[in-house]
Amino acid sequence: MVGEELTEQETALYDRQIRVWGADAQRRLSKSHILVYGMKGTITEFCKNIVLAGVGSLTLVDDRAVTEEALSANFLMPPDENVCSGKTLAELCRDSLNEFNPMVRVSVEKGDLTSFGVEFFDKFDVVVISFCSLATKKMINERCRKLSKRVSFYTVDCRDCCGEIFVDLQKYNYAMKRLDETTECELQYPSFQEAISVPWRSLPRKVSKLYFAMRVIERFEEAEGRKPGEICIEDLPAVLKLKKEICEAQSLNESHIPNALLERLVTGTREFPPVCAIIGGILGQEVIKAISGKGDPLKNFFFFDSVDGKGIIEDISDPTPKG
Amino acid sequence: MDTIEVSNLNRQFLFRQSHVGQSKAKVARDAVLRFRPHISITPYHANVKDSNFNVNFFKQFNVVLNGLDNLDARRHVNRLCLAAEVPLVESGTTGFLGQVTVHVKGKTECYECQPKPAPKTYPVCTITSTPSKFVHCIVWAKDLLFAKLFGDKNQENDLNVRSNDSCSSSENKNNVFERSDDEDWEQYGRRIYDHVFGYNIELALSDEETWKNRTKPRPMYSRDVLPDKMTQQNGNADKTDDLSPASAMASLGLKNPQDIWCLMENTRVFLEALKLFFTSRKKEIGNLSIAGNIVHAVATTNAIVAGLIVIEAIKVLKKDGCYRMTYCLEHPSKKMLLMPVEPFEPNKSCCVCSQTPLSLEINTHRSKLRDFVEKIVKAKLGMNSPLIMCGLALLYEVGDDLEKDMIENYTANLEKVLSELPSPVTGGTMLTVEDLQQEFTCNIYIKHREEFDEEKEPDEMVLSGWTQAPPEKKDDKTSNGNGASTSKKDIEVKEISDGTASPGKKRKLPEFSEGCTLDQSNDADETMNHKKIQKLDDDDDDLVMLDHWGKDTSKKQRSQ
Numbered sequence: 085m086v087g088e089e090l091t092e093q094e095t096a097l098y099d100r101q102i103r104v105w106g107a108d109a110q111r112r113l114s115k116s117h118i119l120v121y122g123m124k125g126t127i128t129e130f131c132k133n134i135v136l137a138g139v140g141s142l143t144l145v146d147d148r149a150v151t152e153e154a155l156s157a158n159f160l161m162p163p164d165e166n167v168c169s170g171k172t173l174a175e176l177c178r179d180s181l182n183e184f185n186p187m188v189r190v191s192v193e194k195g196d197l198t199s200f201g202v203e204f205f206d207k208f209d210v211v212v213i214s215f216c217s218l219a220t221k222k223m224i225n226e227r228c229r230k231l232s233k234r235v236s237f238y239t240v241d242c243r244d245c246c247g248e249i250f251v252d253l254q255k256y257n258y259a260m261k262r263l264d265e266t267t268e269c270e271l272q273y274p275s276f277q278e279a280i281s282v283p284w285r286s287l288p289r290k291v292s293k294l295y296f297a298m299r300v301i302e303r304f305e306e307a308e309g310r311k312p313g314e315i316c317i318e319d320l321p322a323v324l325k326l327k328k329e330i331c332e333a334q335s336l337n338e339s340h341i342p343n344a345l346l347e348r349l350v351t352g353t354r355e356f357p358p359v360c361a362i363i364g365g366i367l368g369q370e371v372i373k374a375i376s377g378k379g380d381p382l383k384n385f386f387f388f389d390s391v392d393g394k395g396i397i398e399d400i401s402d403p404t405p406k407g
Numbered sequence: 408m409d410t411i412e413v414s415n416l417n418r419q420f421l422f423r424q425s426h427v428g429q430s431k432a433k434v435a436r437d438a439v440l441r442f443r444p445h446i447s448i449t450p451y452h453a454n455v456k457d458s459n460f461n462v463n464f465f466k467q468f469n470v471v472l473n474g475l476d477n478l479d480a481r482r483h484v485n486r487l488c489l490a491a492e493v494p495l496v497e498s499g500t501t502g503f504l505g506q507v508t509v510h511v512k513g514k515t516e517c518y519e520c521q522p523k524p525a526p527k528t529y530p531v532c533t534i535t536s537t538p539s540k541f542v543h544c545i546v547w548a549k550d551l552l553f554a555k556l557f558g559d560k561n562q563e564n565d566l567n568v569r570s571n572d573s574c575s576s577s578e579n580k581n582n583v584f585e586r587s588d589d590e591d592w593e594q595y596g597r598r599i600y601d602h603v604f605g606y607n608i609e610l611a612l613s614d615e616e617t618w619k620n621r622t623k624p625r626p627m628y629s630r631d632v633l634p635d636k637m638t639q640q641n642g643n644a645d646k647t648d649d650l651s652p653a654s655a656m657a658s659l660g661l662k663n664p665q666d667i668w669c670l671m672e673n674t675r676v677f678l679e680a681l682k683l684f685f686t687s688r689k690k691e692i693g694n695l696s697i698a699g700n701i702v703h704a705v706a707t708t709n710a711i712v713a714g715l716i717v718i719e720a721i722k723v724l725k726k727d728g729c730y731r732m733t734y735c736l737e738h739p740s741k742k743m744l745l746m747p748v749e750p751f752e753p754n755k756s757c758c759v760c761s762q763t764p765l766s767l768e769i770n771t772h773r774s775k776l777r778d779f780v781e782k783i784v785k786a787k788l789g790m791n792s793p794l795i796m797c798g799l800a801l802l803y804e805v806g807d808d809l810e811k812d813m814i815e816n817y818t819a820n821l822e823k824v825l826s827e828l829p830s831p832v833t834g835g836t837m838l839t840v841e842d843l844q845q846e847f848t849c850n851i852y853i854k855h856r857e858e859f860d861e862e863k864e865p866d867e868m869v870l871s872g873w874t875q876a877p878p879e880k881k882d883d884k885t886s887n888g889n890g891a892s893t894s895k896k897d898i899e900v901k902e903i904s905d906g907t908a909s910p911g912k913k914r915k916l917p918e919f920s921e922g923c924t925l926d927q928s929n930d931a932d933e934t935m936n937h938k939k940i941q942k943l944d945d946d947d948d949d950l951v952m953l954d955h956w957g958k959d960t961s962k963k964q965r966s967q
Binding site for chain 2: 099103107132245359380386396
């Protein structure tokens with residue numbers, strides 16, 4: 085790819101990673117624009133990774149005020165409450181991230197994410213949203229898809245010691261390298277709506293239990309009009325009931341969604357910092373891959389549960405022939 | 408005892424540009440305290456192998472998290488943790504690969520239970536006369552030339568140091584690496600250049616037999632490549648300020664570290680670098696990174712590994728017991744990017760955690776005690792301050808508080824062949840080798856042997872019982888279906904070197920190499936280790952003990 089040369093300052097700072105992914109990839113990174121929503125622990129880790137890696141710009145959306153949870157789980161938050169007063173989460177994160185890497189423009193966009201129209205997303209190459217309701221995920225994903233250029237879309241959620249990443253790269257071409265062979269590959273990603281509409285009984289037998297459990301929680305919060313994470317142990321009986329209904333409707337054996345797992349997700353709504361680091365690391369890597377065109381991107385879900393320690397990729401898409 | 412460099416900033420979110428040059432341990436402490444003010448963190452800007460970090464020091468901790476970048480330091484900490492009975496969480500990353508393992512005495516294998524990759528050795532003549540691979544050149548540069556220039560000049564080495572002039576002169580013992588008082592740095596550099604790339608090549612060419620079926624090398628002299636004096640060429644030599652690390656690139660105005668230099672540029676860098684290394688304020692040659700086949704660490708893998716370290720550390724502190732080793736893969740295996748593996752039990756024949764005796768084949772009439780100390784005790788057993796006993800007789804010892812006559816005694820012993828020591832060491836002798844700092848003892852059963860294969864056994868010693876990796880062999884054992892494999896050998900992985908997987912091919916999981924750098928562990932091993940000078944990267948490891956946070960980064964692969 086031809087492009088502006090990297091500056092001397094960039095070459096010095098990024099020397100080590102350029103040796104890993106090449107100058108081309110670095111140039112693409114430095115021209116990319118990224119939007120994130122939901123400044124909690126996982127997104128914070130993600131932002132740290134891509135700011136260090138040297139993306140062009142990063143825009144933060146989160147008008148919420150600082151909470152005690154943010155103070156305890158977000159290393160971008162200054163512990164001094166005076167500094168925090170009057171500023172939103174996004175503004176405080178911006179102030180810290182600006183120090184991380186002066187070559188990356190970090191800015192804040194105020195307003196409600198769902199109020200941004202399609203043209204707003206045209207400014208970005210990558211959109212990452214976290215802790216969003218089912219409706220918001222679908223809506224933002226569709227807006228990204230309406231644009232003529234590709235805007236890579238990701239959702240990320242961490243609850244208890246579990247994490248989930250969803251990826252939509254629409255149509256994505258890349259070179260898969262294995263030893264000396266290079267194969268041109270094309271991946272066709274479903275949207276979030278399309279992915280979660282795939283009938284459960286048509287999925288392979290060993291799909292991660294977390295996939296099903298997260299859908300149950302999502303549906304529950306949606307039906308009850310809750311905000312993401314607005315759930316507690318008292319809700320468990322209703323959640324289990326919903327699970328039963330969904331499993332029956334989808335002809336899935338209920339044992340695929342252990343009650344103990346749902347209980348963990350219902351009670352542990354806070355993020356677990358080491359899981360934030362892991363999910364934020366995987367997500368950072370995926371976004372870097374998608375921007376740089378280097379490496380095999382994951383399609384299209386990633387799950388991690390520190391109870392079994394597995395970090396699993398699941399392809400949840402319609403098994404009909406790809407277009 | 409690392410200090411912060413600009414090139415660290417792309418993956419170290421605790422450090423800023425303004426911290427360049429400062430202690431990593433201290434800056435990390437201050438940075439963590441800024442977002443978490445009420446915890447206690449003590450930074451030590453020191454080498455973990457210093458004697459004050461002894462077993463008692465380690466005993467005060469509930470868990471040790473390693474973020475080291477070389478095999479030597481890892482082995483040292485492993486022994487201290489075993490002796491202090493403190494659980495150790497080991498980690499390493501290289502590129503997109505990473506791993507975390509847990510070592511708990513008596514419950515899981517220790518860091519040294521699994522064979523490490525067999526150190527690759529190269530025959531001396533290949534390195535000095537007929538290099539055919541890139542790595543041969545690196546070994547030549549690191550272990551011969553670099554050592555002669557910056558290491559202990561008296562240490563023997565296979566680089567020819569006699570110049571042609573000295574044959575005719577009266578003082579033909581002259582070492583070309585000695586700089587005479589009336590020489591400036593450029594003259595000195597050019598003389599070295601002409602010697603190693605010119606005269607020594609001519610010398611090699613003179614053995615015509617060697618070149619019958621090989622392409623002949625071409626001798627090079629600096630006057631042909633670079634006729635003019637350097638000082639007249641660089642206008643901007645004053646660009647290097649005292650705070651920035653000495654860099655020939657900077658002072659020569661070369662900007663892009665990824666550029667490929669032509670011969671003339673290489674020559675200028677050689678001469679300039681030599682001058683800077685000798686004249687710069689920064690004499691810490693040991694800290695300068697050395698070329699090698701390095702796969703660097705990146706922020707994302709480090710973050711993932713740091714998360715995994717914390718998960719395991721929490722289990723250790725909760726005495727959970729369900730420890731796991733986890734590998735980060737670049738390409739999924741059985742859909743997994745993060746693959747957990749059940750830890751192995753301690754290896755009963757591990758000479759470190761099970762104290763199993765070793766046996767050593769050696770020519771007791773020819774090998775000196777010094778050879779044994781250098782090649783076995785230090786290089787293979789990784790001891791720092793060894794003590795060697797034959798029965799109750801002390802043959803050798805290292806320490807600060809030794810009597811003068813004892814030191815003389817030991818020094819004399821070093822030069823004696825084994826069978827002529829005060830307590831003769833011959834076939835059938837059992838030697839006890841001990842490191843008091845590591846609290847590690849090893850019994851070695853001596854077997855006398857007359858002859859050794861010069862190419863295959865260049866050390867003229869064969870240590871067995873020692874966990875040395877067999878040459879790579881395919882292992883097609885498949886794992887048991889779902890879930891974590893129970894043997895590391897089941898894991899499907901790719902070559903680290905090119906980071907690609909060969910589909911369907913099972914291969915042993917390479918251990919992710921230390922720290923950012925494969926070269927620090929492997930390369931060091933890849934040298935002819937009998938000729939190995941001193942480890943150049945020995946002392947640049949931080950010891951950072953934080954209350955509940957480990958230094959990220961770095962890995963080393965250990966192999967299985």
